[in-house]
Amino acid sequence: MRLSEIAQTLTLKVRSAAGHLDTDVLGGYASDLMSDVMANAEEGYLWVTLQTHANIVAVAAMKELAGIILINGREPEKETAEKAEEKNIPILVSRLPAFELIGRLYDLGIPGLRADAEES
Amino acid sequence: MIAANKNLQFTKIQELVYELKVAEVMTKNLITVAPDTRMSELRGILRDNRISGTPVVDGDRMVGIVSVEDFITWLIRGGVDCPVGQVMSRKVRTLFADEPLVHAVSKLEEHGYGRLPVLDRSKNTLLGLITKGDIIEGLLQELQIDYHEEEIHRYRASHFFEDMIADKITINFHYHIHGKKIEQGGEVASDLKRSLKRLGIHPDIVRRAAIATYEAEMNVIIYAEEGRVDVNVEPDVILIEVRDRGQGIADVARAVEPGYSTAPDWVRELGFGAGMGLQNIKNCARDFDITSTVGRGTTLKISIPTGTKEKRCA
Numbered sequence: 566m567r568l569s570e571i572a573q574t575l576t577l578k579v580r581s582a583a584g585h586l587d588t589d590v591l592g593g594y595a596s597d598l599m600s601d602v603m604a605n606a607e608e609g610y611l612w613v614t615l616q617t618h619a620n621i622v623a624v625a626a627m628k629e630l631a632g633i634i635l636i637n638g639r640e641p642e643k644e645t646a647e648k649a650e651e652k653n654i655p656i657l658v659s660r661l662p663a664f665e666l667i668g669r670l671y672d673l674g675i676p677g678l679r680a681d682a683e684e685s
Numbered sequence: 686m687i688a689a690n691k692n693l694q695f696t697k698i699q700e701l702v703y704e705l706k707v708a709e710v711m712t713k714n715l716i717t718v719a720p721d722t723r724m725s726e727l728r729g730i731l732r733d734n735r736i737s738g739t740p741v742v743d744g745d746r747m748v749g750i751v752s753v754e755d756f757i758t759w760l761i762r763g764g765v766d767c768p769v770g771q772v773m774s775r776k777v778r779t780l781f782a783d784e785p786l787v788h789a790v791s792k793l794e795e796h797g798y799g800r801l802p803v804l805d806r807s808k809n810t811l812l813g814l815i816t817k818g819d820i821i822e823g824l825l826q827e828l829q830i831d832y833h834e835e836e837i838h839r840y841r842a843s844h845f846f847e848d849m850i851a852d853k854i855t856i857n858f859h860y861h862i863h864g865k866k867i868e869q870g871g872e873v874a875s876d877l878k879r880s881l882k883r884l885g886i887h888p889d890i891v892r893r894a895a896i897a898t899y900e901a902e903m904n905v906i907i908y909a910e911e912g913r914v915d916v917n918v919e920p921d922v923i924l925i926e927v928r929d930r931g932q933g934i935a936d937v938a939r940a941v942e943p944g945y946s947t948a949p950d951w952v953r954e955l956g957f958g959a960g961m962g963l964q965n966i967k968n969c970a971r972d973f974d975i976t977s978t979v980g981r982g983t984t985l986k987i988s989i990p991t992g993t994k995e996k997r998c999a
Binding site: 620 | 874875878896900955961962
């Protein structure tokens with residue numbers, strides 16, 4: 566599913582790189598720890614977090630993520646939005662808390678990491 | 686294998702004859718003659734321009750075509766000088782500039798013509814001439830472009846080191862981490878990632894090197910403020926050394942334990958200092974070594990083999 570469709574369906578507000586919403590979202594990962602995202606998120610994944618500082622852009626760019634969704638109506642810091650614009654990383658904002666937002670992403674068919682993880 | 690290749694090539698040419706338009710391969714700088722050009726002049730025109738036929742144009746309208754065959758027929762019939770207009774072929778098959786090349790191929794083939802005039806579809810004016818030679822040249826040029834792109838792509842993809850001749854090859858990337866704010870963390874890793882990609886190193890290996898460097902870079906920024914990163918790329922291994930003159934690590938063995946961290950609260954609030962960094966680095970590397978002296982600084986050395994995908998980075 567394309568990021569633009571997700572943004573429209575879940576009424577997310579776009580805060581940066583509005584011209585880069587045409588990418589296919591391959592999955593989702595939620596975490597507020599940078600090292601955790603560095604270790605576990607996958608290329609083309611959407612990252613759900615409450616962190617708003619500029620490092621999230623560096624991490625997303627390094628991992629080539631599809632975009633970042635900030636939860637609880639949090640807004641990116643000015644520097645974060647600027648850096649995201651420069652690095653073409655879409656940052657979207659949701660008013661929902663993480664649990665509710667991720668539930669809706671799941672309903673849209675966005676998978677998490679390794680669907681069989683719970684079985685092993 | 687050979688048959689498969691031949692087949693592939695054939696398909697590519699087929700694709701091209703449908704893709705290319707007549708206008709793209711036709712000859713535009715046309716030599717033409719007028720209906721009242723004398724037959725005695727024609728031989729010189731054909732010979733001087735090394736052509737075997739030419740359209741006959743009256744004003745901006747093409748009225749016929751005259752070729753070497755027509756010239757020979759004229760000679761056999763006595764060769765009495767007359768205007769070209771009396772000898773030329775009037776029933777001329779033509780092509781439109783926007784037709785695919787495959788139409789030109791089949792028309793030339795079907796009637797055994799050596800050349801076909803190309804007309805503008807809307808104005809019906811003569812734009813050029815297409816011969817088998819033009820078609821072959823056009824196809825070869827297009828294949829050449831494809832081949833060139835393929836060549837560049839392949840070169841970038843893996844042959845960088847193969848093209849270098851030396852007993853030992855090392856490419857060194859040096860970066861300085863100097864008094865950076867935590868928000869700027871990741872710049873060295875990002876620059877290194879781009880550089881390694883340019884060398885054509887496998888994306889999975891590039892990712893590992895970037896993750897390890899990112900974590901090491903953040904450690905320097907959080908705990909030491911200043912440091913240097915030296916990356917040596919050799920044909921089969923990437924060696925990364927990160928050195929700082931910070932506070933040092935009192936208990937290296939504990940520092941490597943997942944979840945162990947000495948980070949201050951403000952760092953943790955930003956989502957750093959969770960005790961995962963060194964573990965991430967370790968997971969990305971084959972060899973992993975930390976030496977540290979309290980009050981003097983820390984040196985981290987890792988190696989990442991470039992050839993194999995033995996361990997997943999996570």
